[in-house]
Amino acid sequence: MNKPQSASDAKTPEQPTETTNFTKARAKLSFDRMIEHGAKMGMPNPLFHCADRAAKATIHIDGKDYINFSTYDYLDINGHPEITEAVTATAKVYGTSAGASRLVGGERVPHRELEQALCDFLGTEDCIAYVSGHATNVTTLGFLFGPRDLILHDNLAHNSLAQGARLSGATRFSYQHNSCEDLERLLKTKRAEHKNCVIVTEGLFSMDGNIPDIPRLIELKKQYNCMLMVDEAHSLGVLGEHGRGVAEYFNVDPSDVDLWMSTLSKTLCGCGGYIAGRRDVVQFLKYGAPGFVFSVGMPPVIAAACTTALKILRREPERVKRVQHISRYFLEYAQSKGLNTGEAQGYAIVPIITGESFFTGFLSARLFQRGIYVMPISFPAVKEGEGRLRFFLSAAQTEENVRKTIDAVIEEMPEAQKMVDRYRAEHPEG
Numbered sequence: 001m002n003k004p005q006s007a008s009d010a011k012t013p014e015q016p017t018e019t020t021n022f023t024k025a026r027a028k029l030s031f032d033r034m035i036e037h038g039a040k041m042g043m044p045n046p047l048f049h050c051a052d053r054a055a056k057a058t059i060h061i062d063g064k065d066y067i068n069f070s071t072y073d074y075l076d077i078n079g080h081p082e083i084t085e086a087v088t089a090t091a092k093v094y095g096t097s098a099g100a101s102r103l104v105g106g107e108r109v110p111h112r113e114l115e116q117a118l119c120d121f122l123g124t125e126d127c128i129a130y131v132s133g134h135a136t137n138v139t140t141l142g143f144l145f146g147p148r149d150l151i152l153h154d155n156l157a158h159n160s161l162a163q164g165a166r167l168s169g170a171t172r173f174s175y176q177h178n179s180c181e182d183l184e185r186l187l188k189t190k191r192a193e194h195k196n197c198v199i200v201t202e203g204l205f206s207m208d209g210n211i212p213d214i215p216r217l218i219e220l221k222k223q224y225n226c227m228l229m230v231d232e233a234h235s236l237g238v239l240g241e242h243g244r245g246v247a248e249y250f251n252v253d254p255s256d257v258d259l260w261m262s263t264l265s266k267t268l269c270g271c272g273g274y275i276a277g278r279r280d281v282v283q284f285l286k287y288g289a290p291g292f293v294f295s296v297g298m299p300p301v302i303a304a305a306c307t308t309a310l311k312i313l314r315r316e317p318e319r320v321k322r323v324q325h326i327s328r329y330f331l332e333y334a335q336s337k338g339l340n341t342g343e344a345q346g347y348a349i350v351p352i353i354t355g356e357s358f359f360t361g362f363l364s365a366r367l368f369q370r371g372i373y374v375m376p377i378s379f380p381a382v383k384e385g386e387g388r389l390r391f392f393l394s395a396a397q398t399e400e401n402v403r404k405t406i407d408a409v410i411e412e413m414p415e416a417q418k419m420v421d422r423y424r425a426e427h428p429e430g
């Protein structure tokens, strides 16, 4: 089979002869800067590495296995034979496409089965599954709220939540990361001026690996007559004894949160997103949210994959214990070696805070050369000076790999610093 054109494009973006507005804008992207800095130091492009099989504890790239810290497959379910079987059987019945928006001809049995399975698991009245996780947040917030409303979201809330808040036209403020005090200050001063208000947070923060104080957020939402939306992209399957997420972790009543959101692309090994909550809200979304009404239904095969993944999660809670154990092990081992893990609490996401973007990029590149695959995160995804290597832990990961990796991080830090110094000396222009 010929190599797809896009694969090579992704590795070495073509330089157009004329500078267009887009190429000018691209020069400002931090990813491009990272590639450029790396290239000047003889490092290959660290992005769009193409693996040729499912990524587990290791990822296979260009004929070599790398210890893998870049998978969302938290419970090591992706590629499970039961899922493959369910997908094959579903494809035989439905093909691979829903064929239309669910509202007008695209509704299929696997959609309903998935939504019902999610309601049963989460303890909610109803659920709507969308075709994309990112679009779930954008369209839900964009549709439910309007110019007379107020959206208060955590400063580190995911891009999709911020985009949805913008789209809604509501007044929007971000409160300091994980600070219920700052949120309350905003509620006191702003709430009364608006009709509806929604507080938006993640269940497990994707950059820091810490958990918000959900019981306090519930108190505040009740006290100030607001709604509460929790994005469980990273907490579903990870928090709580049975992986039921942040509600189980804090033992709160699921009905105290108005909009439970998660992607289907992480623990549930598919693609898409859902909103679970009260029936009236979910039905309103089903008849009105543009990202649902004017978009095709998710492929029935994906719905079947997610339902099967959920079945495996429910049947095998030991997977949840495994991801919790390896995450805790990673955190404690890193801390015992004096590394800065920020506010991570030891659940699936553990950053190692490295500071400057430059340094972080070089460190990640050096680790890749040593057979370790971990992505650097730098400004604007996090504040300048708070660059980090973000480690995603999976139930598939081993203690030996964790020790090897952290020892390598420590050994490579002085080498990465030497690269920064050399870069600065050779490229005083920046």
Ligand SMILES: Cc1ncc(COP(=O)(O)O)c(C=O)c1O
Binding pocket: 132, 133, 134, 135, 137, 158, 160, 202, 206, 231, 233, 234, 263, 264, 265, 266, 271, 272, 273
């Ligand atoms: C917190 C959060 N919400 C939403 C999304 C979007 O989900 P998806 O990638 O499934 O579109 C992500 C993606 O990583 C995320 O981290």
